[in-house]
Amino acid sequence: KQIHSSMRILKYILLLLLLLSVAFVVFVATQQSYYKVIRSKEIKISKDIVYNLVSDSTSLIDWNPWEKDEAVFKNVKLVSGDTILQKISLSGEKNESFMRFQKTKKGTLISWELKGNLDFELKLLSILQGGIENVLGDKLEDGLNNIDNYLVKELNTYNIKVHGIVKKHATNYIQQIDTCSFADFQKVSKKMLQNMIAFVEKNDIAIIGSPFITHQTWDKKAKTTIFSMCVPVEEEILTTSGSEISGGHFDDFLAVKTTLTGDYSHNIEAWNKTINYINKKKLIKDTEGLNIEVYKISLPKERKPSKWVTEIYIPVKKRVYIPKPKPTEVQEVVGTSETSTKNTTK
Structure with a gap:
């Protein structure tokens, strides 16, 4: 009887855990899907250089805050030197990315806005980490810091x-x-x-x-x-x-x-x-x-x-050396003309 009672209690516990798990999954799934996160950072590099790096798809590897297989970037619209609109796929969900570049006295202010819909995994991370700001917001900060570190360190290290x-x-x-x-x-x-x-x-x-x-x-x-x-x-x-x-x-x-x-x-x-x-x-x-x-x-x-x-x-052209002419030699001639002085014997 004691064993049977223990088994019954264990079943109730497992059933309770299952119900809690289902309830938690339902809770996660019913969380708001739409989100918008914004982060900004001032970088002490000229606006053109910052924009050229970020707009160049081949340079993505140098600052992308996500791992290679976690996110896919696609440039949709480029406003020269000003704005970059991208589509970013995160876990299969398409998100919109806006990056704006503003000239400042010290360099460039980048504002990065990311918006879209969360999948279940991101909803779960959002709950566990205290909100989507702490999940995707941190990623945007990492990306901006990567741009800053890459440009400031790499561009200021040079020799001529x-x-x-x-x-x-x-x-x-x-x-x-x-x-x-x-x-x-x-x-x-x-x-x-x-x-x-x-x-x-x-x-x-x-x-x-x-x-x-x-x-x-x-x-x-x-x-x-x-x-x-x-x-x-x-x-x-x-x-x-x-x-x-x-x-x-x-x-x-x-x-x-x-x-x-x-x-x-x-x-x-x-x-x-x-x-x-x-x-x-x-x-x-x-x-x-x-x-x-x-x-x-x-x-x-x-x-x-x-x-x-x-x-x-x-x-450059070859140097052409022209030798300087030697100075003209002036010879003193002692003549026997009429004006010459002669010695005579008396």
Whole structure:
């Protein structure tokens, strides 16, 4: 009888636990699904740089607060330099993300708003962690902190070294020409580089060095540049007329070389230091030569900008030394003219 009574009590306990579990599941499931969470953070980096990082889908890995398989981001609408609208899938549920960028005295204020409907898992986490603000709100804060840490640390770590005059050796290459604004250069050149890599792989073309850029124009007033994305190849390539990709070649030339280690945003400073060196040494720029930037270390192999290495080559003319003429020798001639003084013997 005692055993039977104990079994009955155990059954009641299990039934009670089952009922409580069902009640808890029902309680969780009936919680409000719709939510909206907002977080903001000021980052001491210029607005354009912050916006370019966040709007570039290939940079998502550098600041995404969710694990790779937890969330899927898709850019829906981009308002240049101002707003990014995204669709974010969390556990199968679609959510809307708004990121707004506002210029401040110290840098940029990012406001990140996330809204949508909670699935059962997020409702459960919300209850266990004291509200959705503590679940998704913390995620937004993590993402903003990731952006801050990435940009401030990575962009402020750089070094510029001017090496002086070197010989840039003759090179065959293939190129794609485009025009863009200074602000869009990184994004446009990155896509072009991917296009070039795909072209050489498709056509079994051997690459013999690092990709590089040649600037044909650099308009400071309009803030635009016409440039070629180039990949060095072993043999000179001939392409059909009208093709996006064309072949090119340059011969050996002298250039002042500078190495920038760090993010490409310091490129203008590196160029200015190179030009200052040329002026200081009283060198003459070769205006008919190619201004070249070689991406020795860059995306996609290296994600950290502080470790990127860019080499700059500005062509200069050979010095021509003209020997100074020797001073004219003035010879004193002692003549025997009538005015000469002679000794006579009396």
